[in-house]
Amino acid sequence: MRFLDRFRKGRGKTEVEPVVEAEPAVPAASDETESEISEPSVQIEPEEVTVSDLEPVKKKEGLFARLKKGLTKTRENITEKVEQLIKTSRRLDEDFFEELEAILIQADVGVNTTLELVDSLRQGVKEQRLTEVEDVKGLIKEEIAAIMTTDRDNSLCLAAEPPTIIMVVGVNGVGKTTTIAKLAYRFKQEGSRTIIAAADTFRAAAIDQLQIWADRVGVEVIKHQEGADPGAVVFDAVNAARSRQADFLIIDTAGRLHTKSNLMDEIAKVKRVIQREYPDGPHEVLLVLDATTGQNAISQAKEFYQATGVTGIALTKLDGTAKGGIVIAITKELDIPVKLIGIGETLEDLREFDAAEYVEALFA
Amino acid sequence: MVFEGLSGRLQDTFRKLKGKGKLSEDDVNRAMREVRLALLEADVNFKIVKDFVARVKERAVGQEVLTSLTPGQQVVKIVYEELAELMGGEQSRLNLASRPPTVVMMVGLQGAGKTTTCAKLARNLQSQGKRPLLVAADIYRPAAIKQLQVLGEQVNCPVFSMGQENPVNIARAAVENARSNNRDVVILDTAGRLHINEELMNELTNIKTEADPHEILLVVDAMTGQDAVNVAESFNKQLGLTGVVLTKLDGDSRGGAALSVKAVAGCPIKFAGMGEKLDNLEPFHPDRMASRILGMGDVLSLVEKAQANINQEKARELSQKIMQQEFTLEDFLDQLQQVRSMGPLEDLFSMIPGFSSAKQLQGLKGEDFDEREIGHIEAIIQSMTPEERRNPTMLNGSRKKRIARGSGTRVQDVNRLVKQFEESRKLMKQFTDMGKKGKKGKKGLRLPF
Numbered sequence: 025m026r027f028l029d030r031f032r033k034g035r036g037k038t039e040v041e042p043v044v045e046a047e048p049a050v051p052a053a054s055d056e057t058e059s060e061i062s063e064p065s066v067q068i069e070p071e072e073v074t075v076s077d078l079e080p081v082k083k084k085e086g087l088f089a090r091l092k093k094g095l096t097k098t099r100e101n102i103t104e105k106v107e108q109l110i111k112t113s114r115r116l117d118e119d120f121f122e123e124l125e126a127i128l129i130q131a132d133v134g135v136n137t138t139l140e141l142v143d144s145l146r147q148g149v150k151e152q153r154l155t156e157v158e159d160v161k162g163l164i165k166e167e168i169a170a171i172m173t174t175d176r177d178n179s180l181c182l183a184a185e186p187p188t189i190i191m192v193v194g195v196n197g198v199g200k201t202t203t204i205a206k207l208a209y210r211f212k213q214e215g216s217r218t219i220i221a222a223a224d225t226f227r228a229a230a231i232d233q234l235q236i237w238a239d240r241v242g243v244e245v246i247k248h249q250e251g252a253d254p255g256a257v258v259f260d261a262v263n264a265a266r267s268r269q270a271d272f273l274i275i276d277t278a279g280r281l282h283t284k285s286n287l288m289d290e291i292a293k294v295k296r297v298i299q300r301e302y303p304d305g306p307h308e309v310l311l312v313l314d315a316t317t318g319q320n321a322i323s324q325a326k327e328f329y330q331a332t333g334v335t336g337i338a339l340t341k342l343d344g345t346a347k348g349g350i351v352i353a354i355t356k357e358l359d360i361p362v363k364l365i366g367i368g369e370t371l372e373d374l375r376e377f378d379a380a381e382y383v384e385a386l387f388a
Numbered sequence: 389m390v391f392e393g394l395s396g397r398l399q400d401t402f403r404k405l406k407g408k409g410k411l412s413e414d415d416v417n418r419a420m421r422e423v424r425l426a427l428l429e430a431d432v433n434f435k436i437v438k439d440f441v442a443r444v445k446e447r448a449v450g451q452e453v454l455t456s457l458t459p460g461q462q463v464v465k466i467v468y469e470e471l472a473e474l475m476g477g478e479q480s481r482l483n484l485a486s487r488p489p490t491v492v493m494m495v496g497l498q499g500a501g502k503t504t505t506c507a508k509l510a511r512n513l514q515s516q517g518k519r520p521l522l523v524a525a526d527i528y529r530p531a532a533i534k535q536l537q538v539l540g541e542q543v544n545c546p547v548f549s550m551g552q553e554n555p556v557n558i559a560r561a562a563v564e565n566a567r568s569n570n571r572d573v574v575i576l577d578t579a580g581r582l583h584i585n586e587e588l589m590n591e592l593t594n595i596k597t598e599a600d601p602h603e604i605l606l607v608v609d610a611m612t613g614q615d616a617v618n619v620a621e622s623f624n625k626q627l628g629l630t631g632v633v634l635t636k637l638d639g640d641s642r643g644g645a646a647l648s649v650k651a652v653a654g655c656p657i658k659f660a661g662m663g664e665k666l667d668n669l670e671p672f673h674p675d676r677m678a679s680r681i682l683g684m685g686d687v688l689s690l691v692e693k694a695q696a697n698i699n700q701e702k703a704r705e706l707s708q709k710i711m712q713q714e715f716t717l718e719d720f721l722d723q724l725q726q727v728r729s730m731g732p733l734e735d736l737f738s739m740i741p742g743f744s745s746a747k748q749l750q751g752l753k754g755e756d757f758d759e760r761e762i763g764h765i766e767a768i769i770q771s772m773t774p775e776e777r778r779n780p781t782m783l784n785g786s787r788k789k790r791i792a793r794g795s796g797t798r799v800q801d802v803n804r805l806v807k808q809f810e811e812s813r814k815l816m817k818q819f820t821d822m823g824k825k826g827k828k829g830k831k832g833l834r835l836p837f
Contacts, residue, residue: 130434132613135425196636196664197499197609226664228542229535236530250538281639314499318431318613320641341498344582346615 131349134319137356141167171356172379178361181308181335187265189273189298189305193328194312196279199340203312204276205237206374212241216271221261222247223254224278234276255297262301282327292331312338316346325358340366416448431644433617436651444470468678474647475674480656485602488572495592496607498580501635501661505607506577507539508669513573521571523562524549526579536577543666559599583622596627603630608649610637616645620653629653635661717777721769767795768805780806
């Protein structure tokens with residue numbers, strides 16, 4: 025008991041009631057080391073991580089090279105298979121097209137987009153009287169590039185007068201907070217003053233997570249308590265951005281499934297709070313999508329668009345084996361440009377989306 | 389429509405088939421094409437779809453269907469059976485060690501919902517009288533430990549943490565701790581990782597060696613696309629999974645991942661995450677899921693929900709009242725609130741057989757079943773005096789005006805509610821009268837189904 029008391033005293037400043045916490049402190053090892061280890065290191069750690077996390081980033085590596093590297097898996101998956109197909113198929117027959125369909129569908133491109141893509145490829149082959157399997161590769165590339173290259177601007181929308189307000193939305197677990205950290209890091213590198221609003225007041229420790237990232241990047245966070253009204257946080261953040269003359273205000277919202285109408289109403293309200301202060305804001309509503317997601321991503325995009333008027337998409341987790349084909353489907357089915365892609369875990373691994381470059385990297 | 393559910397697609401196909409007395413092989417082929425496309429749109433893995441369709445087709449063109457009187461129905465039945473089998477046949481539970489503590493290890497990609505699932509599992513186990521211990525072994529994601537601590541407090545379960553210590557050491561110390569503190573289930577919350585990250589995958593292998601878990605559960609987001617197969621395959625190969633937890637099933641994803649994962653990893657789906665609340669972890673029922681996917685409704689879940697939420701005493705009272713024709717607005721309100729306590733209406737509707745197709749036929753969408761509508765009805769009744777609730781006939785113009793003002797609605801709304809209530813009372817009267825007659829005249833009440 026004495027030990028427990030000591031333990032409690034030591035953690036007096038933590039918000040969370042440490043009573044349940046107390047138990048872990050009793051394991052077999054010696055008391056002294058144990059209490060040191062058990063000390064809530066979450067608050068202390070960020071300082072250390074700042075250094076180690078930022079240093080190993082290789083600055084010299086070009087944008088294209090990094091993108092290519094990040095997309096290697098994606099590329100391997102699609103390109104290798106296509107190439108393999110081209111090598112193994114001798115003739116441009118139905119089997120060839122069917123196999124091509126299979127490849128695209130397995131890349132999450134979606135049934136409709138795939139069927140249209142292959143149909144127009146068929147037509148192209150007929151029109152150009154292509155007979156060589158090799159020539160088809162160029163044609164596939166052109167077809168996809170044609171879908172991916174839209175008239176829409178792929179760069180972030182900026183306000184005429186700062187602050188530019190960026191609202192970040194998406195379903196649970198897609199990587200909103202990490203994307204915000206990466207975005208803030210980039211603005212900071214460019215010398216812009218950035219404020220982050222911790223409007224995810226729902227998920228346990230979401231505010232702490234954002235705060236740790238913000239400390240690593242070195243930007244301010246406007247936050248309330250867990251469970252507070254996100255509208256109120258945003259109201260404060262907007263005013264803080266105004267009075268502190270920030271260039272960017274990034275708003276982190278709680279992850280929500282797009283099918284929950286009450287939560288979608290809530291996020292629409294957050295947007296209205298911004299608009300009351302800045303009628304032209306938010307200047308950018310970024311929908312974060314997980315590249316691992318299948319066809320449901322399109323449904324997400326539609327619902328979030330309806331509730332918040334999404335102006336751009338950030339596609340995350342492209343460094344896995346997910347083939348990212350969903351981008352093609354999204355660009356084709358919705359008029360929302362993909363603006364950013366996440367291709368790794370370091371702060372630098374956020375890239376502007378460039379359709380031509382993306383297709384090139386995919387088929388390089 | 390592109391965004392119709394799998395059930396919608398299949399139902400459309402089979403509606404066409406159902407009209408026919410006899411199926412030709414061509415008909416079956418056309419139906420199988422639709423099944424194939426629908427499954428692919430539902431994110432079921434390509435290869436699995438291929439096998440699945442081949443299997444169904446084989447049975448469909450065989451004797452089983454062609455000689456059947458209702459071939460369309462027969463195809464639906466085959467698809468359903470195969471779907472249920474693909475998702476794991478019978479329901480499967482958590483394996484508990486004969487000598488506690490049982491060690492459960494949660495693994496998965498980033499953002500799949502591991503930490504939340506850990507807390508939900510702890511609550512689930514507590515409700516079965518177990519004494520779980522949550523272990524914060526995610527040392528990488530910022531504030532992951534804090535998140536588990538907060539959740540642990542919410543479900544009132546101790547959380548073991550050692551800060552940024554090596555997860556292998558954490559796992560070892562946690563099991564020790566559980567043993568000495570009489571905790572019978574240890575739930576290890578590991579960090580999210582890519583299945584191709586060798587270093588981190590090795591870490592998991594080391595944790596496995598150290599903690600010797602009885603269950604290794606892969607947490608999979610129900611919205612995952614074709615990649616679900618690769619993820620499940622890699623995790624299974626490296627760790628030997630014993631089960632899967634499917635999360636975020638409360639969204640509108642068609643959950644094709646569920647179909648794929650089982651087929652690839654060969655282990656059952658043990659739980660389903662059905663919402664953000666910490667008691668929204670439900671056992672996964674492959675058969676029910678299959679019938680839900682096919683739009684055949686999920687009556688069993690509905691009945692279970694009703695039993696869990698509806699007060700038996702009150703229900704008996706209510707039926708008594710109906711029999712004696714004493715049903716009042718007060719009872720109506722009571723009933724309404726009980727139904728609401730069972731969860732969002734839309735969820736309930738989706739469990740009623742045939743409802744999803746009826747919804748489609750009428751072109752209705754989710755928002756037409758607005759919870760607010762019911763909120764209004766509640767408000768109106770609550771703005772009445774107890775006397776008025778018992779005897780709505782006493783409502784005159786000025787009373788109605790007062791009620792409308794009190795509930796933030798219009799007089800028309802009040803009128804409509806009263807009228808509807810009177811009508812349903814009349815209906816009940818007819819029913820009970822018929823019932824009484826039936827007893828006397830030995831002529832049972834005939835229900836329309």
